[in-house]
Amino acid sequence: MASSSDHKATVIDGKAVAHTIRSEIADEVRQLSQKYGKVPGLAVVIVGHRKDSQSYVSMKRKACAEVGIKSFDIGLPEQVSEAELISKVHELNANPDVHGILVQLPLPKHLNEEKVLGEISLEKDVDGFHPLNIGKLAMKGREPLFLPCTPKGCLELLSRSGISIKGKKAVVVGRSNIVGLPVSLLLLKEDATVTIVHSRTKEPEKIIREADMVLPCSRTSEPSGIKEFFIQGSWIKSGAAVIDVGTNAVDDRTKKSGYRLVGDVDFKEASKVAGWITPVPGGVGPMTVAMLLKNTLDGAKRVIEQ
Template sequence: MSDAKIIDGKAFAQNVRKRVAKQVEELKHYENLTPGLAVVLVGEDPASQVYVRNKVKQTEECGMKSLEYRRDPDISEQELLTLVQSLNENPEVHGILVQLPLPKHISEEKVIEAIAPEKDVDGFHVINTGLLATGSKDAMVPCTPLGCLMMLKDYFGGSLSGKRAVVVGRSNIVGKPMGALLLNESCTVTTVHSRTVDIEEECRRADILVAAVGRAKMIKADWVKPGAAVIDVGINRIETPDGKTKLVGDVDFDEVVEVAGAITPVPGGVGPMTIACLLANTVTAACRQNKIDEPKVD
């Protein structure tokens, strides 16, 4: 067994939440400000219900105001847009999250673009993606890539400058913003995808390999440069020989742990960081909207 460091996303996320809770406490005490997060859930998707329940619980545990809006799957697009507009205008709401996926008859793009960019704590609005791509510090950064970056910076002692990074996958939610974040940290970044020629060879050159493609155990040991830091964003449910199911990532963990310098497990790696970063983004949004500095806490 290699001595690859297992990056414990669960413990890391717990520390982020503790820091957020302290910031919320200070904002309440010194600024009379309670950050508020509104979560909108349309329909009965079981995975979405679990996510929303966890988000609401953790928002409240950090001392923030949690507002939950559940709507039937047959809500019209216009009714949903009207709800978003009312949240944009509500001064007690600093962050708005519309849980995806939405029913087929509603345009996700339209709904995301309806959210005020400064309240877009998911970081999906085109203004925020543009700010991120141009290296602006004013961008609201998507939660999953932000969590990945925090864990990477911690592992490398703060600086990623000069590292060769490969991102597997080019989605708007993870792949593209991850590439932009790494570029802003002065990495040399390559994005590989389904049309890339010799994808294994590209991956083997990486000091940092981020897998976000949604294919179970796709990344094998011989794809990975010895000592590389491997961040596995994938969450895939597969059937085990005994007929049960289990969660695995896009990386073949048992193989890759033998060659990597550091690796995130699935579950317990990137996943917990996503909600922790959502809470951190809500504090950032509340401070920016009220033109105050974020409290510095240990």
């Protein structure tokens, strides 16, 4: 058992890993361009003027430009009808230069997110949220065309850090469609023994204490879980891997913005016992965008290299 005084967890630098992946993607995009005269194309559809959505889209556009992926930006008014939005998605489905389509969530209340996402062509579903992609992920012996970006990024961080998953006890905190559920299915595919802890779980601390790897993503699923599942350092098993997906804004007057971002785990205390840990920010976040670019590249290769 490592003593808290001399032990320091290996901090997994998501920014550095994502940078490596982006370089690999840029090389492959260059090769596609030289060999076939074509590059991958990613279309991002944004409805309305939410500042956080605008900021995400601008970050994705910049990331595309860095690796040579062509960006198609479609901005639609807040009051757009569902039929118009679906028609725009169908138009992008038919565009041979677009290999990935992403509809920025959340959508305004009058639009049915599930219905809209279901209209994206399976071959262009780079977010990995199409029911058929998630369904295949849940079935043994089936492979989805695309994996959801954040869960895929979590597994990539474990893999590139040399952390073995097979036969390990993994605890996922949260059961959202976006992270918790798909990351649990991915870990199962890699032969982990998976337990999902959620807002109705009794004695979460006891379950987490036994985990070889902990992946907290309650922030994305259950707002009530922010305080309930703030994971103390003492909950972490010695030598465990902690991949913290949670992102919470905490008041901080020393910051220009008035807040700072923290994860779902007490990073300082957990670092004294964990074997590996991701920081927030700078851990899983950069990986999500890198995986989006990777999915777009893979979608393009399927079409271009045929």
